[in-house]
Amino acid sequence: QTIYLADYTPFGYVIDDVALTFTLDPHHTRVKSRIAFRPNPESTERRFFLHGEGLKLIGASIDGAPVTPELSDEGLTCEVPDAPFIWEAEVEIDPAGNTALEGLYMSNGMYCTQCEAEGFRKITYYPDRPDVMAVFSVTINGPHPVLLSNGNPVATQEHHAEWHDPWPKPSYLFALVAGDLIAHADSFTTRSGRDVALNLYVRPGDEHKCAFGMQALKASMRWDEHVYGREYDLDLFNIVAVDDFNMGAMENKGLNIFNSSAVLASPETATDANFERIEAIIAHEYFHNWTGNRITCRDWFQLCLKEGLTVYRDSQFTADMRSAPVKRISDVIDLRARQFAEDQGPLAHPVRPESFQEINNFYTATVYEKGAEVIGMLKRLVGDAAYYQALDLYFDRHDGDAATIEDWLKVFEDSTGRDLTQFKRWYSQAGTPRVKVTETWQDGSLTLHFAQHIPPSSATPDPQPQVIPVALGLVGPNGDEVLETRMLELTEAEQSFRFDDLGARPVASILRDFSAPVVLEHDLSDDERAHLLAHDSDPFNRWEQGRILARQSLLAMIRENADPDRAYLDGIHAVVSDESLDPAYRALMLGLPSQSDLATALHDAGDVPDPAAIHKVSEAMRDALAARFAEIAPRIYQACQIDAPYRPDADQAGRRSLGNAMLSLITRHHGPAKAQAQFDAADNMTQQLAALANLIRAEAGDAALAAFESQWQHDRLVMDKWFGLQVLEAKPDDAADVAEQLTRHADFNWKNPNRFRAVFGSLAAHHAGFHHVSGKGYRLLADWLIRLDPVNPQTTARMCAAFQTWARYDAARRNMIRAELDRILATPKLSRDTTEMLTRIRGT
Numbered sequence: 001q002t003i004y005l006a007d008y009t010p011f012g013y014v015i016d017d018v019a020l021t022f023t024l025d026p027h028h029t030r031v032k033s034r035i036a037f038r039p040n041p042e043s044t045e046r047r048f049f050l051h052g053e054g055l056k057l058i059g060a061s062i063d064g065a066p067v068t069p070e071l072s073d074e075g076l077t078c079e080v081p082d083a084p085f086i087w088e089a090e091v092e093i094d095p096a097g098n099t100a101l102e103g104l105y106m107s108n109g110m111y112c113t114q115c116e117a118e119g120f121r122k123i124t125y126y127p128d129r130p131d132v133m134a135v136f137s138v139t140i141n142g143p144h145p146v147l148l149s150n151g152n153p154v155a156t157q158e159h160h161a162e163w164h165d166p167w168p169k170p171s172y173l174f175a176l177v178a179g180d181l182i183a184h185a186d187s188f189t190t191r192s193g194r195d196v197a198l199n200l201y202v203r204p205g206d207e208h209k210c211a212f213g214m215q216a217l218k219a220s221m222r223w224d225e226h227v228y229g230r231e232y233d234l235d236l237f238n239i240v241a242v243d244d245f246n247m248g249a250m251e252n253k254g255l256n257i258f259n260s261s262a263v264l265a266s267p268e269t270a271t272d273a274n275f276e277r278i279e280a281i282i283a284h285e286y287f288h289n290w291t292g293n294r295i296t297c298r299d300w301f302q303l304c305l306k307e308g309l310t311v312y313r314d315s316q317f318t319a320d321m322r323s324a325p326v327k328r329i330s331d332v333i334d335l336r337a338r339q340f341a342e343d344q345g346p347l348a349h350p351v352r353p354e355s356f357q358e359i360n361n362f363y364t365a366t367v368y369e370k371g372a373e374v375i376g377m378l379k380r381l382v383g384d385a386a387y388y389q390a391l392d393l394y395f396d397r398h399d400g401d402a403a404t405i406e407d408w409l410k411v412f413e414d415s416t417g418r419d420l421t422q423f424k425r426w427y428s429q430a431g432t433p434r435v436k437v438t439e440t441w442q443d444g445s446l447t448l449h450f451a452q453h454i455p456p457s458s459a460t461p462d463p464q465p466q467v468i469p470v471a472l473g474l475v476g477p478n479g480d481e482v483l484e485t486r487m488l489e490l491t492e493a494e495q496s497f498r499f500d501d502l503g504a505r506p507v508a509s510i511l512r513d514f515s516a517p518v519v520l521e522h523d524l525s526d527d528e529r530a531h532l533l534a535h536d537s538d539p540f541n542r543w544e545q546g547r548i549l550a551r552q553s554l555l556a557m558i559r560e561n562a563d564p565d566r567a568y569l570d571g572i573h574a575v576v577s578d579e580s581l582d583p584a585y586r587a588l589m590l591g592l593p594s595q596s597d598l599a600t601a602l603h604d605a606g607d608v609p610d611p612a613a614i615h616k617v618s619e620a621m622r623d624a625l626a627a628r629f630a631e632i633a634p635r636i637y638q639a640c641q642i643d644a645p646y647r648p649d650a651d652q653a654g655r656r657s658l659g660n661a662m663l664s665l666i667t668r669h670h671g672p673a674k675a676q677a678q679f680d681a682a683d684n685m686t687q688q689l690a691a692l693a694n695l696i697r698a699e700a701g702d703a704a705l706a707a708f709e710s711q712w713q714h715d716r717l718v719m720d721k722w723f724g725l726q727v728l729e730a731k732p733d734d735a736a737d738v739a740e741q742l743t744r745h746a747d748f749n750w751k752n753p754n755r756f757r758a759v760f761g762s763l764a765a766h767h768a769g770f771h772h773v774s775g776k777g778y779r780l781l782a783d784w785l786i787r788l789d790p791v792n793p794q795t796t797a798r799m800c801a802a803f804q805t806w807a808r809y810d811a812a813r814r815n816m817i818r819a820e821l822d823r824i825l826a827t828p829k830l831s832r833d834t835t836e837m838l839t840r841i842r843g844t
């Protein structure tokens with residue numbers, strides 16, 4: 001059953017007040033609800049329908065008189081008065097039997113909830129839609145020392161807690177937690193002087209992994225005050241870490257719930273990358289308090305209203321806390337890997353989709369990351385000052401609302417006077433725009449001709465030109481900046497811009513800072529690219545030219561059996577040796593396009609990618625880099641070693657990242673001795689894990705893997721790394737077999753999403769292993785998706801995306817994948833989630 005944006009109608013009733021009482025029991029939890037409804041003056045709909053799934057109705061009444069509602073699989077309907085009334089119901093649910101991790105469920109003995117998007121209907125009968133907002137009071141009875149819900153505590157005794165959340169909210173922001181938990185406590189004073197108690201709740205044993213998350217929370221609170229003028233609005237802010245969680249984290253009002261991997265960290269157990277991700281997710285969920293909670297979404301088609309904006313805000317935060325160029329480059333790498341793949345394949349959909357079957361399938365890179373890029377473009381187009389003015393108006397005008405993308409754009413139109421009709425296509429059209437640039441040079445004038453083209457897709461069969469902000473600079477022959485960055489606005493299918501009085505011909509540096517999420521086709525010569533790589537004042541484009549040179553060289557190695565390109569190796573060598581540059585940036589410069597990116601590039605050029613050949617040239621290029629850096633790598637490695645105590649900040653992390661990039665080159669060229677030494681001496685996970693990866697790659701990892709396992713057996717999050725790394729670093733012929741072996745390990749708890757993803761997310765990420773010509777990668781993943789689907793449809797459906805690029809491979813692989821897709825689809829009682837994903841991927 002498909003749901004359409006165009007069919008939106010408001011709910012027929014308004015809720016004035018909700019009171020819930022939980023009596024917790026693993027298999028027989030009772031939930032009583034008392035809800036004050038009245039007819040919605042803005043609606044003529046008088047059918048009274050409440051969502052409810054998997055609930056055992058014990059009894060219901062209206063204004064105290066028992067009623068017998070009509071029940072279906074999706075909920076209930078009931079005759080109700082044409083006047084305000086009190087609905088009361090009692091249901092029984094089974095949290096311990098809830099393996100889907102949606103609604104109220106149990107994780108290692110604790111109760112917790114995940115309600116977004118439509119999980120609240122598994123807790124009680126309710127209009128489970130985001131445009132129905134209400135004030136909640138919650139009572140919890142249970143034998144646990146810690147009993148939490150949203151808002152402020154009203155009364156607490158042993159085994160009994162009462163909570164009141166004064167801010168009206170939709171049901172998806174409801175949360176409840178109960179368990180034997182320890183609080184890492186702190187406090188924060190807001191700009192206007194409100195004291196807020198902060199707690200990070202963890203299971204006993206994890207207390208030492210809380211300090212960093214708490215610091216990140218306080219930094220986020222301060223940042224949102226300074227940059228967006230947004231203060232926190234309750235006396236209490238709680239975060240809870242949960243081991244079994246389908247996603248990263250959830251912004252429930254005043255009670256954020258986190259996948260433990262997204263909040264717990266200590267130097268010994270978490271890598272620098274983990275610390276950075278945790279900082280960003282803490283910020284993301286905290287920022288939702290304004291962009292998501294105070295202003296929420298009218299319906300789930302508007303998901304990007306809160307997610308795109310909140311991702312944009314958390315990326316600004318990270319850029320401020322760490323290095324802005326490094327953050328931008330990392331985001332672009334990620335965007336191209338995940339969002340571009342989605343936008344250019346069978347799962348393509350607009351940032352604001354117009355239909356869905358299962359909304360959980362639309363928490364995508366397009367809604368989140370392209371959604372954030374759209375905000376970034378808007379800011380580039382109107383300028384910083386106008387952007388923040390518009391945001392002030394947005395918070396003013398829509399506080400307390402369940403809003404739409406139209407509301408959002410209207411705020412910008414009203415505050416800037418700009419017509420955003422065309423800009424709105426970024427929300428309504430799927431597909432990655434391709435922008436082709438050609439140049440003419442005459443008498444000191446450079447003309448840039450732009451042509452934009454959006455490839456038609458089934459989601460957007462007839463795309464129209466979009467507004468594309470293109471940041472441009474011109475770099476002179478001596479490397480000086482002839483024209484400083486300016487924003488060109490493409491609005492037409494074809495458009496030209498002329499720059500006069502230039503003297504000598506400059507090199508155009510186009511799409512600086514990746515000013516729009518497009519594919520740029522700009523035919524520069526290798527010399528011109530090398531010139532930008534050496535001199536561009538824009539760090540993104542410098543990096544980008546290195547990346548393009550690498551890609552071109554790798555493609556020539558595949559197609560023409562060419563040698564690795566000297567100019568590329570020399571250019572990278574020069575940048576990486578430049579000690580005036582940030583080590584983190586130098587480390588990024590050493591990265592190669594991923595094997596999946598190369599497959600895309602080949603496909604785009606009309607070739608059929610061969611995963612084994614792509615793997616082979618990637619290895620050969622790494623060998624060539626190792627040889628080119630043979631002399632300097634040990635020196636840089638040495639210079640990157642840190643004497644001071646471990647800190648997860650950008651400075652130290654950057655040095656470790658460059659040091660570990662050198663370690664890879666050294667291991668390739670000189671063997672595993674240095675990696676073994678680093679493994680033996682490591683006092684932090686960043687160093688230990690990087691050393692281990694190098695040892696496995698050098699086929700010298702068996703002892704280290706065993707030592708690592710016995711050292712970390714007790715730590716789930718570290719063991720996830722142990723599982724994942726073995727698959728990621730396996731030879732292509734072995735990756736599927738290694739994954740299969742690991743599923744037999746006593747600690748392979750496949751019902752835990754983190755552990756499942758450690759093995760199968762890594763297999764899917766191993767391009768040459770997953771796409772092994774034998775088909776064993778496809779088969780293994782399909783076997784396990786079939787097994788997981790009845791247990792956890794949401795995680796199963798997400799994992800199906802591993803198959804989304806299937807159409808670009810050869811006929812043999814395509815046939816094998818199609819057979820696996822059909823095999824999964826033929827499974828009896830396959831979930832709606834997985835069915836929708838696979839039918840979209842497979843096509844007809």
Ligand code: ARG
Pocket residue numbers: 116117247249250251284285307360363
């Ligand atoms: N709103 C959460 C976040 O972005 C994600 C929740 C996703 N939940 C889901 N069932 N898909 O911060």
Ligand code: ZN
Pocket residue numbers: 284288306307310
């Ligand atoms: Zn979010």
